[in-house]
Amino acid sequence: MPIVSFLLYVFVTSFTPGPNNIMAMLFANKFGLKKTIRFCLGVGAGFFVIMLLSSYFNLVLGNFIPKIEFIMTILGAIYMLYLAIKIITSKNNDQNNKGDKNNSFLTGMLLQFINPKGILYGITATSTFILPYYTSNFSLLIFSLFLAFVGFMSTFCWSMFGSIFQKFLSTYRNQFNIIMALLLLYSAISILVK
Numbered sequence: 001m002p003i004v005s006f007l008l009y010v011f012v013t014s015f016t017p018g019p020n021n022i023m024a025m026l027f028a029n030k031f032g033l034k035k036t037i038r039f040c041l042g043v044g045a046g047f048f049v050i051m052l053l054s055s056y057f058n059l060v061l062g063n064f065i066p067k068i069e070f071i072m073t074i075l076g077a078i079y080m081l082y083l084a085i086k087i088i089t090s091k092n093n094d095q096n097n098k099g100d101k102n103n104s105f106l107t108g109m110l111l112q113f114i115n116p117k118g119i120l121y122g123i124t125a126t127s128t129f130i131l132p133y134y135t136s137n138f139s140l141l142i143f144s145l146f147l148a149f150v151g152f153m154s155t156f157c158w159s160m161f162g163s164i165f166q167k168f169l170s171t172y173r174n175q176f177n178i179i180m181a182l183l184l185l186y187s188a189i190s191i192l193v194k
Contacts, residue, residue, distance in 0.1 A: 006129040010147065013125075014154040017183050018117045019083065020108070024155035026087065026180055028162030029169045036159045042108025044152030047122075050112050051144035054122035058131055077116075077188040084181035084188070108155075117187070122147070 015021070020043045028036040112118050130143050162169070169176045 001129060001133040006125075009129065010125065010150055013117075013121050014150045015157065018187055019111060019115050019184065020118070020151070020155050021158040022180055022183055022187075023083065023111070025158040025162035026177075028159035029166055029176070030162075032166070033159055033163035036163070037156070038105045039108040040152055040155040040159055042105035042110075043112065043155045044108075044148045045105070046109035046112030047118060047151035048144055048148035049109075050118055050122045051126065051147045052140070054119075054126040055130065055140040055144060058123060058127050074192075077192050081185065081188050084184040087177045087181040087184070090177060118151075 024036060024040055024043070027039050125147060126143075130140070134140065134143065
């Protein structure tokens with residue numbers, strides 16, 4: 001296995017802006033780091049399931065990807081557009097627990113199943129770097145755990161950024177929300193135009 005290429009791919013793909021990271025930063029900015037950890041854990045758990053599914057069903061999915069990829073791309077772009085609209089239209093006074101239900105383990109986990117970046121990442125990582133070299137159940141489990149851990153760490157790092165700059169960002173919340181919404185919009189467009 002070309003370990004350096006694998007690690008570069010994993011870390012660059014995981015730590016670049018995407019729905020998980022942007023939502024984690026927004027939640028931490030709005031609710032604090034402590035309340036955002038459950039979302040990050042949900043992202044990690046969902047990523048783990050996606051990585052396992054990618055590992056075991058990569059060949060089967062490979063036959064259906066041309067059919068599934070377009071639908072997942074459209075659904076993912078629509079979801080990101082929805083998130084962007086929710087961010088722009090959010091009010092400054094909903095600092096309490098009103099939006100707290102979206103900042104949950106289940107939300108973080110379920111987001112992975114409509115996140116085209118995450119699904120394509122899992123399929124690419126497993127088919128390119130893992131399956132050609134490792135096929136035992138144990139190795140697939142270990143790689144899935146590793147990739148899920150990296151997914152958790154990337155969202156946690158973005159959460160820390162949102163939490164650390166909470167006071168600054170609360171002063172400029174509207175501008176921050178616009179920038180984050182535009183990043184989500186960019187993510188949606190880049191997925192559609194690839």
